[in-house]
Amino acid sequence: MTIRSTLVTLLDGAEAMRIDAFLRDSPFAAYQQSRAWPLAAPRHPRREWRYFAAYDGEALVGACVIRATRLALGAWLATIQRGPIVHDPAQLAPVLAELARALRVAGCCSVQIGPRVRGRALPQMAEAMRATGFAPLPPADQALHHVTGIVWLDKPEDEILAGFKQRARRALRSADKAGIVVRPVDGPDDLAAYQRLLDAFHASRPDYDRSGQADARAQSALVAALGGAMLLAEREGSPIGAHAFVRQADEAIWLSLATIDRDGASPGYPLLWAGMRAARDLGCVGYDLAGLPDGAPADPGEAGRLQFKTAFAPHRRQMPPMQMAALAPLRHTMLLGARRAYRALRKRRGEAHG
Numbered sequence: 001m002t003i004r005s006t007l008v009t010l011l012d013g014a015e016a017m018r019i020d021a022f023l024r025d026s027p028f029a030a031y032q033q034s035r036a037w038p039l040a041a042p043r044h045p046r047r048e049w050r051y052f053a054a055y056d057g058e059a060l061v062g063a064c065v066i067r068a069t070r071l072a073l074g075a076w077l078a079t080i081q082r083g084p085i086v087h088d089p090a091q092l093a094p095v096l097a098e099l100a101r102a103l104r105v106a107g108c109c110s111v112q113i114g115p116r117v118r119g120r121a122l123p124q125m126a127e128a129m130r131a132t133g134f135a136p137l138p139p140a141d142q143a144l145h146h147v148t149g150i151v152w153l154d155k156p157e158d159e160i161l162a163g164f165k166q167r168a169r170r171a172l173r174s175a176d177k178a179g180i181v182v183r184p185v186d187g188p189d190d191l192a193a194y195q196r197l198l199d200a201f202h203a204s205r206p207d208y209d210r211s212g213q214a215d216a217r218a219q220s221a222l223v224a225a226l227g228g229a230m231l232l233a234e235r236e237g238s239p240i241g242a243h244a245f246v247r248q249a250d251e252a253i254w255l256s257l258a259t260i261d262r263d264g265a266s267p268g269y270p271l272l273w274a275g276m277r278a279a280r281d282l283g284c285v286g287y288d289l290a291g292l293p294d295g296a297p298a299d300p301g302e303a304g305r306l307q308f309k310t311a312f313a314p315h316r317r318q319m320p321p322m323q324m325a326a327l328a329p330l331r332h333t334m335l336l337g338a339r340r341a342y343r344a345l346r347k348r349r350g351e352a353h354g
Contacts, residue, residue: 003054005099007051007052016035019051019053023063026085029248032082041214042211046069048068048070051066062086075109086115093132097132108328113323129320143212146319146321148319149316152285152286152315171268172270175265175267180267181233185220195217197242198213201259207301213255222255226247228244233270240260252286259271
């Protein structure tokens with residue numbers, strides 16, 4: 001096999017459409033590995049985006065969306081969230097080798113990857129990462145979850161509902177008795193209400209990291225590009241909750257969920273159930289709850305989120321943690337060490353002023 005590749009800052013025309021289809025149709029597809037994501041992701045002054053494609057002859061065998069973070073001395077860090085993408089697990093090793101070569105030539109000193117791989121493909125793809133020089137990042141540097149919960153939707157609705165824990169079914173009945181209704185977001189006024197709910201939810205939970213979350217307008221664009229839904233929960237005409245999911249391959253994954261709980265009836269449960277029903281109608285066979293802790297919850301907030309998610313009795317899925325390879329070892333050690341020290345100092349200063 002002889003692999004060639006392209007690494008560009010812009011895709012257009014027929015080749016862009018070909019890469020779009022390749023990314024979308026892989027069994028390991030993820031919304032972060034789409035051209036829609038760079039348009040939706042939060043902006044940062046030191047970040048830009050690049051697109052990589054690997055070919056065996058004329059066959060496209062691998063591709064990814066790369067977040068490029070500028071470092072000192074003209075170097076940069078490549079972060080490939082939920083990628084690179086392949087269709088055949090056996091292709092990952094040669095694609096990774098070519099990716100590393102292309103990035104090194106382009107001045108990249110370090111690359112982080114985290115394919116959305118699970119199940120039978122996990123051992124083979126994990127070995128491909130190890131064999132091409134990648135190793136897991138330390139737990140404190142893991143920016144993405146690698147354990148999640150999946151609620152299977154490939155069954156009648158009453159069977160899905162029966163599989164929930166009693167507390168979820170009870171919460172759904174309580175929400176119904178309280179008059180909570182869920183409907184799709186419709187128009188700019190609803191998007192503004194969605195954003196207000198996001199802002200209020202996160203203001204009440206300052207420990208919750210939302211730095212990588214798109215705002216309501218960007219989530220709407222992502223859903224429009226990839227499929228999914230945005231939902232509002234109302235009580236007596238007032239918005240009290242919001243939830244969005246996006247499609248990736250044959251599954252749905254939630255993007256955001258924000259609620260204002262009143263009188264003991266939580267809108268979170270009917271919102272998530274409505275999302276699952278909408279995803280099932282789109283042909284999705286599973287609903288990804290966007291992360292579970294790998295071990296005991298780290299704080300009361302995480303414990304509360306875990307209690308909410310486990311009420312839906314999800315299947316536990318393991319994925320590989322984010323991995324890193326040093327492409328220019330000296331610059332990698334110097335620049336990434338300085339970056340880590342700066343972040344630690346900034347965190348300590350924030351805690352001191354908190």
